[in-house]
Amino acid sequence: MELHDRLEEVFRQVFDNEALTLTNEMTAPDIEGWDSVAHINLMFGIEQAFGVRFKGNELAEMKNIGELKQFLIGKGAG
Amino acid sequence: MTPAEAPSGARPSPPHVTTVCFTRQDLARFSAASGDRNPLHLSEEYARATPYGEPVVFGMLGVLAALGHLADRHDRRLQCLSVEFRNPLSVGIPYRLEALEASAERACVKLYDATRLMLKATFTFVPGCENACETHVPEAACLAGAEDRKKEDLPAGTRVTGVYGPATSELVQLITCWGLSEKGATTRHLAAMLWASFVVGMKLPGKRAVFWRLELTFHPENGPQHTPLSYDVTVQDFDERFDLLHSAGTLSTAATRCATADMWAFVRQDSPRPSLRRLTDLIPRSDRLKGKVALVIGGSRGLGAAITQALALQGCAVFLNYHQCRAEAEQIRASLGDTSNLIELAQGDASEIEWCRTLRQRIVERYGGLDLLIGNASPPIRPLSFVPEKLAQFQNFLAQSVALASVPMSTFLNDLSERSGWNVLVSSAFVNDRPAEWPHYVTAKCAIEGLAQWAAVHSPKVHTLIVRPPKLLTDQTNTTVGRQGAMEIERAAAAIVGRISCPDSSSTVQILETFEMNPDASQ
Numbered sequence: 121m122e123l124h125d126r127l128e129e130v131f132r133q134v135f136d137n138e139a140l141t142l143t144n145e146m147t148a149p150d151i152e153g154w155d156s157v158a159h160i161n162l163m164f165g166i167e168q169a170f171g172v173r174f175k176g177n178e179l180a181e182m183k184n185i186g187e188l189k190q191f192l193i194g195k196g197a198g
Numbered sequence: 199m200t201p202a203e204a205p206s207g208a209r210p211s212p213p214h215v216t217t218v219c220f221t222r223q224d225l226a227r228f229s230a231a232s233g234d235r236n237p238l239h240l241s242e243e244y245a246r247a248t249p250y251g252e253p254v255v256f257g258m259l260g261v262l263a264a265l266g267h268l269a270d271r272h273d274r275r276l277q278c279l280s281v282e283f284r285n286p287l288s289v290g291i292p293y294r295l296e297a298l299e300a301s302a303e304r305a306c307v308k309l310y311d312a313t314r315l316m317l318k319a320t321f322t323f324v325p326g327c328e329n330a331c332e333t334h335v336p337e338a339a340c341l342a343g344a345e346d347r348k349k350e351d352l353p354a355g356t357r358v359t360g361v362y363g364p365a366t367s368e369l370v371q372l373i374t375c376w377g378l379s380e381k382g383a384t385t386r387h388l389a390a391m392l393w394a395s396f397v398v399g400m401k402l403p404g405k406r407a408v409f410w411r412l413e414l415t416f417h418p419e420n421g422p423q424h425t426p427l428s429y430d431v432t433v434q435d436f437d438e439r440f441d442l443l444h445s446a447g448t449l450s451t452a453a454t455r456c457a458t459a460d461m462w463a464f465v466r467q468d469s470p471r472p473s474l475r476r477l478t479d480l481i482p483r484s485d486r487l488k489g490k491v492a493l494v495i496g497g498s499r500g501l502g503a504a505i506t507q508a509l510a511l512q513g514c515a516v517f518l519n520y521h522q523c524r525a526e527a528e529q530i531r532a533s534l535g536d537t538s539n540l541i542e543l544a545q546g547d548a549s550e551i552e553w554c555r556t557l558r559q560r561i562v563e564r565y566g567g568l569d570l571l572i573g574n575a576s577p578p579i580r581p582l583s584f585v586p587e588k589l590a591q592f593q594n595f596l597a598q599s600v601a602l603a604s605v606p607m608s609t610f611l612n613d614l615s616e617r618s619g620w621n622v623l624v625s626s627a628f629v630n631d632r633p634a635e636w637p638h639y640v641t642a643k644c645a646i647e648g649l650a651q652w653a654a655v656h657s658p659k660v661h662t663l664i665v666r667p668p669k670l671l672t673d674q675t676n677t678t679v680g681r682q683g684a685m686e687i688e689r690a691a692a693a694i695v696g697r698i699s700c701p702d703s704s705s706t707v708q709i710l711e712t713f714e715m716n717p718d719a720s721q
Contacts, residue, residue: 156679
């Protein structure tokens with residue numbers, strides 16, 4: 121499965137939305153329910169799915185989904 | 199409790215979607231059965247000083263409600279339970295329960311508050327006929343209180359062991375109330391579920407726990423029925439990024455494992471308390487407000503506590519109003535040392551007219567009037583979706599918020615006018631930012647600001663200050679993510695007291711929304 125699809129699956133699980141479709145330009149306010157608890161769930165979901173580990177609150181500093189994907193590729197998760 | 203249907207007796211197959219609502223009685227019953235007496239679930243006063251503001255429903259009680267709404271499974275036995283506790287459940291809120299029964303072997307139940315997912319429990323069953331809630335689990339009373347372990351007390355390898363057994367009669371009540379018989383779960387299964395709640399809430403980490411995830415595997419019931427259950431749990435990891443504790447352990451009878459569990463829980467940090475030293479750095483002691491009298495509504499914790507201290511540091515006599523947190527109110531008074539005699543505690547509900555009238559009489563008899571009214575109180579603030587089914591909560595929050603501001607204001611406005619005093623309303627930067635999940639809070643703050651503006655026009659001798667602080671580090675925001683980017687309360691308090699200490703302040707409405715210290719105010 122492509123990185124995009126795997127990431128989308130994590131987002132769908134975390135945000136409990138089977139219809140959620142990710143685009144590179146998406147940011148947190150674009151996704152309903154992205155609150156502080158969901159943020160932690162998302163971090164753990166991504167860590168588990170891709171075998172990576174965020175430093176501190178690195179995820180919050182990323183500009184959009186595209187940047188998150190680049191981060192995962194950089195970590196060899198692609 | 200309260201599933202929508204009658205809780206006991208023969209039950210029809212549960213509907214696919216239904217409503218559940220938890221009561222204080224449910225919490226008491228669950229606590230008595232499980233031995234989980236974590237005060238976050240049971241003590242109004244304790245819970246008030248947490249980010250949740252009110253007692254939280256035991257997460258495992260939500261799981262029992264979920265299990266009770268599954269179809270009967272006479273020829274299956276529960277093998278695995280996986281739970282995500284997404285958001286804390288509250289008492290008195292009707293939650294939508296969706297039970298998705300993929301097969302006889304697998305079911306997933308989700309609890310929603312409107313569109314917000316609160317809890318997700320996945321049950322896995324295997325063929326088997328241990329389907330009775332008649333197996334016996336010996337009671338093992340634990341009378342000790344919840345342990346108070348901070349993160350530094352929880353290195354990997356920390357181990358707790360003991361004997362566990364739920365209270366039999368209360369467990370039977372739970373089974374009856376939530377319709378748990380015939381669901382593929384034996385008494386021992388249920389005991390293991392209660393045990394997980396007990397371990398997290400009472401032992402690892404104990405009092406500071408906020409249960410986040412559970413993976414529970416049940417093993418075939420081969421061990422003796424009348425031997426007490428014993429547990430052995432060890433800390434696996436403490437994730438410093440989120441203050442998240444991962445523990446794993448077993449529940450056994452004799453030498454036979456009954457259940458194995460992986461449990462994750464956030465470890466709450468200490469409530470933030472204002473620092474007198476930090477305040478005096480920002481606004482040094484002076485006599486600028488000597489002879490003045492202030493009333494701080496909601497002065498025992500957070501910004502109100504810091505304002506109380508800052509006023510007393512300027513020589514002001516302060517009536518510190520608190521509703522439930524007496525210990526915190528007394529701590530704030532005691533923290534002032536030599537100047538603690540300037541603080542008088544005023545316990546009561548500031549939204550009650552009679553209470554405000556009585557307090558006014560007390561203040562007038564003692565000091566002849568009031569110079570400063572600080573409106574800082576708010577009902578507990580929880581995120582809320584703006585959808586028709588949540589409007590009752592929306593309106594209730596709005597009514598409580600407006601009452602907490604309007605009742606003291608209407609009681610004391612003439613007194614403030616007589617002394618050309620200050621009417622200070624603590625609003626929020628959220629009136630500009632308008633975050634998605636706070637429609638009730640933004641509306642309430644806008645309403646209160648409107649009232650202050652109106653009062654300024656009709657009581658022109660009163661100075662009005664509307665304060666719009668950004669997110670502050672308070673009990674409300676004292677969560678793993680909430681703390682990030684939160685401003686210290688001392689800075690906001692010093693800015694407020696600095697502003698009202700300025701003798702040449704105009705009588706027009708002032709809005710304080712930047713919190714860099716004015717050098718003149720801190721001299």
